[in-house]
Amino acid sequence: MPKLTPISQKKFVAKLTRLGFASPFQEGRHPYMIRGSVVLTVPNPHDGDISVDLLIRLLRQAGISRQEWLGRK
Numbered sequence: 001m002p003k004l005t006p007i008s009q010k011k012f013v014a015k016l017t018r019l020g021f022a023s024p025f026q027e028g029r030h031p032y033m034i035r036g037s038v039v040l041t042v043p044n045p046h047d048g049d050i051s052v053d054l055l056i057r058l059l060r061q062a063g064i065s066r067q068e069w070l071g072r073k
Helices: 009-018 052-062
Strands: 031-035 038-041
Touching: 009 031, 009 052, 038 052
Parallel strands: none
Antiparallel strands: 031 038
């Protein structure tokens, strides 16, 4: 199985949009995205990409499998 890699915030948001999340909304410090009853806070990594560790935690919170994220079914 291919490994997850760090990803930029812009690419992360674009991928979530393709997976059915509504565009980022802003209320407070961090934007968030919504799909059904799931509300996911989008991190803002000031010093680079979203790390693999954080990406795994975000995917778990969003209910997205690794296969779904990598585009495999």
